[in-house]
Every structure is written in C-alpha cells, then in structure tokens.
Amino acid sequence: MSLATRLTRLLMVVLAAGSAGAAYAIRAVMDGPIEQYSGAALSAIIVYAIVIFIWPRISPVPAGSAVIAYCWFIEFAQLTPVPAALSQRSWLARQLLGARFDLIDVAWYPAGVIPLVAAHWFLRARARSQANPTPTESWRS
Template identity: 85%
Template sequence: MSLAVRWIRLLMVVSAAGFAGAAYAIRAAMDGPIEQYSGAALSAAIVYTIVICIWPPISPLSAGSATIAYCWFIEFAQLTPIPAALSQRSWFARQLLGARFDLIDVAWYPVGAIPLIAAHWFLRARTRSRTDSPRSSSTCRPEGSLYDP
C-alpha cells in the first residue's frame, strides 16, 4: 500500500470522526429541525468518507452515488420492522440503522454528499493537472537547462 493511500485513509478516518463529532455536538446543543436535517446530512458525509477510505481511487461521482444509494437503502429499510427492533436492543444499531423512516431525510442525504463530491472532484482535477504539467513529464532535459521555465 502506498504512502499516499495511507494518508488518504487516515484523513478519511479523521474526517469521519469530525463529522460524527459535529453531529453529536449539534444534537446536544440544539433541538428541532436543524438537529434532524444536519444529522441526515452529516450521516451521508460520514458514509462518503467511509467509501473513500475503503476504495481511495474511486471517482467522486461513483463515491457519491454509492453514498446516496447506501443512505437511501438504510432509510427505506426503516419501513420494515427490522431496524426498529435492532435499534431497541442496541445503541450502536440505532446509530447505524435509525429507528423510523423519515422522507425528509431522503432529501437531506444528497445535501451532505454533494459538497464532498465537489471537493473530491476539485482535488482530483487539481492533482491531475499538476501531474500533467510539462514540469512533471519525464523528458530527457537536464535540470538547470535553458528549457526549464
């Protein structure tokens, strides 16, 4: 595993912990719709970081699609009695699965993923433009030659 992949994975773990911390801080400090909507958006952000941690070379659109599909799957699974039953038995299951379906959450998952998709796309494009620059190409010009800008 390359050093870059290790750094990306470490950054994603730290980001997921930061998003979770923000979600719990909002939950502790506020009540009402802000708590609910930010919780759904931050849940999607956590899932996005997990997707990148699992497969760092994934494209932003694929990571975003996987994130939103997973979040929607979990939300629609709440229409069955299984997540509620598991959530009654375990705090951890409640955090992962929720307890009841909320259609508003379905709309807020993309709100949490889209900024990360955009940032991922921007960083990937920026990294690629640096590697495609003439300075990084492997030519036979010696350093310090007249051809160096």
C-alpha cells in the same frame, strides 16, 4: 501502499471522526429541524468517508452515487419493522440503522454528499494537473 493512499485514508478517518463529533455536538445543544436534518447529512458524510477509506482510488461520482444509494436503502428499510426492533435492542444499531422513516432525510443525504463529491473531484483534477503539467514553450522564455 503509497503515501497518497495513506494520507487519503488518514484524512477520511479525520473527516468521519469530525463529522460524528459535529453530529453529537449539534444533538447535545440543539433541538428541532437543525438537529434532525444535520444528522442525516453528517451521517452521509461519514459513509462517504468510509467508502473512500476502503477504496481510495474510486472516482468521486461513483462514490457519491453509492453512498446516496446506500443511505436511501437504509432510510427506506425503516419502513419495515426490522430497524426499529434492532434499534430498541442496541445503541449501535440505532446509530447505524435509525429507527423511523423520514422522507425529508432522503433529501438531506445528497445535501451532505454532493459538496464532498465536488471537493473530491476538484482535488483529484488538481492533483492530476500538477502530476502532468502542460509542456511550456521554452523558446518564449
């Protein structure tokens, strides 16, 4: 495993832990829409970190698209009684599946993921440009 892959995975662990910590901190000190919607965005960030941890070489747009699709799938699954029933029995299931559908969450998942996709794309492009510098014209120096 390359050093870049190890560093990427370490960064994703830090991102996921930081996002979870931020979500729980916001929940502890706030109530209302900020607490509700930041949780949706931060949970999407955690899912993005998990995807990149598992597949560090995945391109940003497919990663972001998969994360948004997954988050939407989980959100729309809440229209069925299954997530609510599981959430009543398990704290972990409640954290992973939620308990009730909220249409506004559907918009907040991309709000959490799109900045990460942009940052991931920028960092990847920057790394490529540093790895493959354009040839300089030595006769001008």
